[in-house]
Amino acid sequence: MIHGDGARDVPPDARYDRIIATASVRRVPPLWLERCRIGGILVVPLKGTLAGGMIARLTKLPDGSAVGRILHTPAAFMPLKTGTEVKVPVPGIPDSPARQAALSGRVLDDWTFSFFAQLHMPRSLVRTYGRSDDGLHVTTLYDPADGSATRTEDMPEAPPLVTATGPRDLWAPMEEVHQLWRRLNRPRREWFSIEATPAEQTVAYTAPDGRIHRWTL
Incomplete structure (x- = not known):
């Protein structure tokens, strides 16, 4: 049992076969990627400020990256909190033009x-x-x-x-x-693949014409 920040407060010698998050993150925390054993599974809810929560299932590879897909099931998990968040007030907008x-x-x-x-x-x-x-x-x-x-x-x-x-x-x-x-034919969640490396994290979609579209998380 660890009492602390789930994205950072992990024992230095800890290695896991499975990492299953029940709070959403914008990107896979690098520490989770590092501490997952080769062949291990990460199940991570991904969610940005526009809602659109998704669950990613990734497998850790020998090169240190993790690859997988976005699952069909949507995710409505609350965001992972670090205790340092500051709520950003949205300013008023004039009525015209x-x-x-x-x-x-x-x-x-x-x-x-x-x-x-x-x-x-x-x-x-x-x-x-x-x-x-x-x-x-x-x-x-x-x-x-x-x-x-x-x-x-x-x-x-x-x-x-x-x-x-x-x-x-x-x-x-x-x-x-x-x-x-x-x-792009209104791509569904499960049509996207995901790759996380220590350097970057990307989501990709292969269109019916074979063209691969890729975005950075």
Whole structure:
């Protein structure tokens, strides 16, 4: 029994045949990869700020990497906490100017798409969502790295509206990513492979035309 931070407080001589996490992480902690024996299995829930939780099952290889696939089952595990997290407040966004959106923020409720979208967005991205006074869906994206903030708000009997402040409209790349997701035949969770090495972690998808698409976690 170890009482401590599960991502860091592991005895230096510990080696494991199985590592099964019941809290989600953005990437596989390097220490877990290091302490898993060759041939051992890691089962790790992966989750970013856009929701889209997935479970990865990886096998440790002799070269120190681990490879596997994303499982079909979605994951709703709470994030692994280190005790040093600081909640990032999302700033208010002025009501104008605004543009029509090609997508409602509700598209991120689809965990298959939101995981795919997470692969294309900054790691620092913060998402909040809720309902307007009219009971309509509102999603806000905020990147504290450059202060960009974007609100996507459903309208009654009209296309959603996007209002942005800061240097970037954060919903524009989301619309582009959704088009790519559709062109790739709306890839399901279990169609993605995953590889974790001491240097980098990537997710890959092989399209029907044989082209391999790869993203860094």
